[in-house]
Amino acid sequence: MNKLELIKKINKLFSEALIIEKNPIIKIKISKTKFISFMNILKTNKDLSFDMLYDHTAIDWIYKNEFELIYNLYSTTYGYHIIVSVNISRSDPRIITVSNIWSISEWQERETYDLFGILYEDHKDLRRLFLNDDWNGYPLRKDYKDNFMLER
Amino acid sequence: MTIHLRNLNEILRTPKNNKIEKEYFINMGPQHPSTHGVLRLILRVEGEIIKEIIPVLGYIHRGIEKIGEHQTYRQFIHLTDRCDYLSAMINNWAVAKVVESHFQIETNDRIETIRTILSELQRLQSHTLWWGVFAMDLGALTGFFYGYRDREMLTEILEDTCGSRLTMNFIQPGGLMYDIKKTFSLKVKKYLIHLKAKINEYEDLISNNIIFQKRTQNIGILTKEMALSIGATGPVLRASGICHDLRKLEPYGVYDKVKFAVPIGNTGDSWDRYLVRIEEMKESIKIIEQLIDNIPPGKHMTMKFASKIKLPTGSYYGHVETARGILGVFIVSDGKEYPYRIHLRSPCFHNLWCITKIAIGLKLADLVAVLSTLDLIIPDIDR
Numbered sequence: 158m159n160k161l162e163l164i165k166k167i168n169k170l171f172s173e174a175l176i177i178e179k180n181p182i183i184k185i186k187i188s189k190t191k192f193i194s195f196m197n198i199l200k201t202n203k204d205l206s207f208d209m210l211y212d213h214t215a216i217d218w219i220y221k222n223e224f225e226l227i228y229n230l231y232s233t234t235y236g237y238h239i240i241v242s243v244n245i246s247r248s249d250p251r252i253i254t255v256s257n258i259w260s261i262s263e264w265q266e267r268e269t270y271d272l273f274g275i276l277y278e279d280h281k282d283l284r285r286l287f288l289n290d291d292w293n294g295y296p297l298r299k300d301y302k303d304n305f306m307l308e309r
Numbered sequence: 310m311t312i313h314l315r316n317l318n319e320i321l322r323t324p325k326n327n328k329i330e331k332e333y334f335i336n337m338g339p340q341h342p343s344t345h346g347v348l349r350l351i352l353r354v355e356g357e358i359i360k361e362i363i364p365v366l367g368y369i370h371r372g373i374e375k376i377g378e379h380q381t382y383r384q385f386i387h388l389t390d391r392c393d394y395l396s397a398m399i400n401n402w403a404v405a406k407v408v409e410s411h412f413q414i415e416t417n418d419r420i421e422t423i424r425t426i427l428s429e430l431q432r433l434q435s436h437t438l439w440w441g442v443f444a445m446d447l448g449a450l451t452g453f454f455y456g457y458r459d460r461e462m463l464t465e466i467l468e469d470t471c472g473s474r475l476t477m478n479f480i481q482p483g484g485l486m487y488d489i490k491k492t493f494s495l496k497v498k499k500y501l502i503h504l505k506a507k508i509n510e511y512e513d514l515i516s517n518n519i520i521f522q523k524r525t526q527n528i529g530i531l532t533k534e535m536a537l538s539i540g541a542t543g544p545v546l547r548a549s550g551i552c553h554d555l556r557k558l559e560p561y562g563v564y565d566k567v568k569f570a571v572p573i574g575n576t577g578d579s580w581d582r583y584l585v586r587i588e589e590m591k592e593s594i595k596i597i598e599q600l601i602d603n604i605p606p607g608k609h610m611t612m613k614f615a616s617k618i619k620l621p622t623g624s625y626y627g628h629v630e631t632a633r634g635i636l637g638v639f640i641v642s643d644g645k646e647y648p649y650r651i652h653l654r655s656p657c658f659h660n661l662w663c664i665t666k667i668a669i670g671l672k673l674a675d676l677v678a679v680l681s682t683l684d685l686i687i688p689d690i691d692r
Contacts, residue, residue: 181410182626208537212654216624216641227639229626229654233537233553240626251312261540264662272374276312283314287367287691290316296375297650 163237166204171195184240192243193253199230200258207232210259215273219299222247224275254280272297331355339368343446343677346687357672362665370691377651382408382482382618390476392655393689395435396631399428401480403636406561407627408482411620419607420484425562426600429593434463435632436590439684444515446681447524452515459507466496482618484610494601501594508590525579529667529679532577540659543634545683548585549577555630567599582682619646633657633684657689
């Protein structure tokens with residue numbers, strides 16, 4: 158797995174992609190507007206062919222008023238492994254779904270919606286995954302409170 | 310750009326087509342013996358043919374990721390035992406591996422060798438239980454007793470080593486909780502001789518049994534493309550013909566020093582998933598046999614238990630190959646003793662998703678066969 162080669166390829170294909178970390182896993186930052194076209198390239202380009210979405214999750218940066226979305230991608234053809242990160246506003250947490258590209262993200266996005274309240278545009282079946290439909294709030298947010306929580 | 314929030318009641322009330330009087334919903338679980346835990350599947354069936362599967366999760370959701378934000382890294386390890394409880398040892402290693410590689414904790418050869426042996430033992434323990442349960446799901450109760458008998462002997466060895474039968478909490482950042490006992494290698498060697506003979510028995514009983522072959526061959530075919538797009542890992546992915554095993558691709562522990570093969574299937578049906586696991590058991594035995602006589606001397610722990618682990622600010626990801634697939638640990642640290650965010654990429658969560666695609670058009674009884682060969686652990690899905 159040649160990391161420099163991969164970085165060159167990505168820079169050539171998509172100049173807006175910002176490489177913020179190189180070790181041990183390449184981490185790429187992308188803006189919300191360019192996000193879906195970048196993800197499409199990662200999947201369909203024959204030199205990259207990121208065919209597996211290992212993992213998708215979010216981080217609540219409450220002091221920056223932002224959610225950071227993490228997409229963990231793997232290419233079985235070349236053995237490349239990258240992390241794509243997108244920052245979205247905390248007050249309007251919307252992002253376009255990638256479930257047309259990787260089928261599993263339909264579930265991963267439902268989990269992230271359930272626990273973080275991130276709204277995925279064009280998602281076919283957006284509903285809570287673990288919690289009840291009538292649950293109030295999103296538990297993995299840092300400001301989440303309910304009556305059963307103990308004070309620390 | 311539309312966001313349409315749905316709920317379960319809405320889906321169950323909406324008619325799918327005009328022939329609605331022929332179709333009806335069946336509720337499978339959460340207390341169904343063949344779902345091995347509290348998995349609930351809502352099935353839309355026409356006669357005996359499955360038309361749609363709606364999995365309903367969360368019956369054992371404990372919010373492990375939220376609890377993890379208030380636990381130190383060493384405390385978090387005991388929570389990973391409770392995810393995939395049949396790969397507890399390997400789950401412990403996953404967290405320990407991430408913490409060690411980013412906190413500059415050096416381990417020695419003895420620790421890595423023992424860890425490798427223990428995780429292969431754990432894989433054997435998991436697969437023997439799976440074999441028994443698989444036989445029971447398809448109606449052969451004898452297989453269940455055989456599988457449990459052989460698992461029990463292994464569980465006793467693990468209990469003797471770490472004091473616990475299910476929730477090991479044994480592999481820690483920096484080493485192992487205790488050193489292994491002097492009798493450990495002898496016991497393991499004895500057990501391997503026993504198990505090798507028993508695997509032949511397994512094959513006589515089920516692999517060569519025409520009823521089992523007819524019930525699993527060409528049932529629940531998971532194609533290569535689908536397996537990749539659903540993010541399946543472990544035996545489920547390998548049965549679809551993709552050689553993807555972290556033990557080979559990114560060797561950790563002492564996997565780069567041992568010789569073993571990665572069994573892969575052809576078609577990706579239930580039968581292939583069965584065969585891949587049986588072959589994996591044989592490979593695990595080979596790995597342990599190569600290591601058990603050559604455990605190097607040294608300390609079992611390289612750091613003090615009381616010392617605090619504070620990962621530097623940043624995000625870290627590491628993964629290991631458990632008995633069911635890839636367990637990834639994603640840690641975001643802000644430099645404190647507790648993680649800012651900790652996320653587990655669980656193998657069963659991803660493996661289960663394909664059931665909504667591959668089991669459509671099958672008969673109800675075949676769904677049990679497909680579920681069984683996916684080898685699901687529900688607490689691992691719900692976390």
